[in-house]
Amino acid sequence: MPITRTKALLALCLACIVIVFASVPSSAQMLARPGWAGFGQKSEAWWKHSIIYEIDPHGFTPEGLHGIAQRLDYIHSLGADAILLTHIAPDATHPQSLDPAIGTLDDLDTLSREASTRNMRILLDLGTPPAGTDLNSLARLWLNRGLAGFRIADPQQADQLRKITGSYIGERIVIGDLNPAANAHQQPQLLLDSSLTKLNQLNAATLRPAIEAIQSNSSSLLLATDGPDVTRSAARFGDGQHNLDIAKVFAAILLTNRASSLLYYGQEIGLASSTPMQWGTPVSPAPAHPRRLAAPANDPISVAAQEADNSSLLNWYRQLSALHHSNQTLSSAPSIMLDHDAQNILAWVRKPEGASLRDPAVIVVCNLTAQSVHVSLKDDMQKLHLKGNFLRTILRSDSGMGPMSLDSMTIPPFAVYIGQLRY
Template sequence: MGPPSSIMPKFIFPRRLQVVAFSLFLTVPFCSQTQMLARPGWAGSGMNAAPWWKHAVIYRADPRTFGGLRGIAEHLDYIRSVGVDAVLLTSLGSDVKQPIDAAAGTMDDFEEIVRRASQQSIRVLVELDPQQDLSSWTRMWLVHGAAGFYVPGANAEQLATVRKAAGGLGGQRIVIGDTDAVGAQSRGGDGPQMLVDRSAGTQEKFVASMVRPALEASQPFADRSSLLLLSDGPKLKRSMSRYGGGAQDVAVAKELAALLLTTRAGAMLYSGQELGLGDAAKEISFAVPQKKGDQPAPLSVAAENASQDSLLSWYRQLSALSHSNRTMSSGAITVLNHDDQNVLAWVRRPAAASLANPPIVVVENLSDQAVTVSLKADMQRLHLRGSFLRTVLRSDNGMGAMHLDGMTLAPHVVFIGELKY
């Protein structure tokens, strides 16, 4: 945490610049309208009452991992392929005279991202520093087409300032805060629409006894507002480096991905985690082999595109499932306790479960050994009818249904199945 705001020097827009920015805000909202009306009828377009951010997948893009903002603009097709609803631009700059660091790019690059993203129905969000003059910075970014803001570490009053400034334009401008910074203060008409919770995805060890309680504790926030689970970020050690170091690195990363993308919450992904990049990696590699027979570089987009078993492919499958299956996008969640076997499991339940609209069960074996787990008693306790799970998605190459009274999972395998009888 930095020093208290009372002793931090604040960035203050000159009076003249504030007037100019506000005038532009009122008279030239072209880019902002582009973001609002990219696809008539889409959620949050201003022509549809449904909030677009409910159960959203947000991709937090650091310009440095793409070689600058121009690289992000050029690779929006790739970002969209991960299955995201919005791109959050981070590490842009903090100087009011030059809002974007020269190494990251220019405002023209930013507006090009907005233009291209709008064509692909992707919102563009901007990360703000809570020590900035938030009202002025919010207005400035709105003029250039931002569809919302994430203010990490901001308190409830600061978030209310951003929410008020962002509410001046039509459409649904999103404001995102942190659960650990605002907590219960966040609720209300002037609070953030979304909250980021990093507790489940950043535990010291990725074991059921530590992750399950954190996941359970986060779900009340998901019920009251739109929650985003997070495991990686600019100031965090990458999860691949944090939990990796063994032969099962990719398998563990797939378990973490399922945690982020199959609960009641949405997810905030950090650029490169979908490829399994560790702390040593500086940029995403989009290089392709130049000669016939050459193999793409490990962890490059080309290498992971070529493998159906890659981590990138898994992220795409999970995002597609969370967007296309109503139970996964809006169903209630019950987290099950199988800590004694180092198994993480939860049930997603539709409002009215039936044979045609069954609950979905997610089971993860977080241990290095195969385990046989019974979920029969759990289903009986929840008054859910069923005797087996029909495969929806699994992280290994296994086949066939899983019986509730004895399902065997190989080490670090994720199984997602529909409850059937």
């Protein structure tokens, strides 16, 4: 008899669990429950040293959310840990609605579910909700559908959102804007540093202090060079001749920095205008809007062309993102900027505590000129008390081979060199 009662109680408990989970959208279960593809697999929070890929569904594909779901393998190849969706509401006065031009709530659920199978989360940019918005209801609407968090501009609203997301399991996060004057009780997990989006001069004297300030900030930063409301970096820094090579420099700044990285869709192929993503493949059915026409397959600023070129900007982003996730020194070691402004060389050292032969420092060198530059880092290493006389190549953006001597390194025009200090 006791065994029978025990079985009955177990059956009742299981029934209650089924009822509870049945009341939650399947996408929320995919995010929150143990067994979700990205749940509890790492001891470190997923958003630390992350890569977040920002998408406006209106411009990424003609098919909106459905099109994003079809391109998840592409996004995953960029090393993205999460997708940040922008402009999904029909207008500012309806933040709890989904623009029918990009799809339905079912499409959003499908995207969240499919992304989770690739260890990627879905985030939502709330921008600046209009006055009178019930932020609690707004947040819970999306969190209950399985979204992993939000980006929001106002620090007080970010503080409120942090309290709401903290009541959900599944490592939900808030991204707030970097605002030194803000006194929020609970800082967002990530602070968006958009300082590089305000720069447009390609010289070391301008970039070095800006990057130094980023690297010295003790907060958990999300670094961006591009975004929906700024001129793309390819247009701001490009010279019309070496745009893709210059874009590789900014990819290195983003992905070898100590901050997390925010990539705005299209920057990985050097998109320089507000035109939609250029896939370089026929669009079927024909788009209703002429701006959504696909680029020719041979257009160098297209995914199709760059997929076929191992030395392309797209494949450089993929190489850097793999390094960003796999190299412990690049993900966590302190950064030290080197002053080679006179040569227009941007260089920095990622120096592990107790750097040694087994745990070497990593050095990044970027040539910001259209000519080859000869540079010596020997004195820099001596001042930093780092042993070594050459660099073993980890990654470089040009076709060069072999190690580099600290006494005299030759960096080709607009090239990036990344190496380990060896002796």
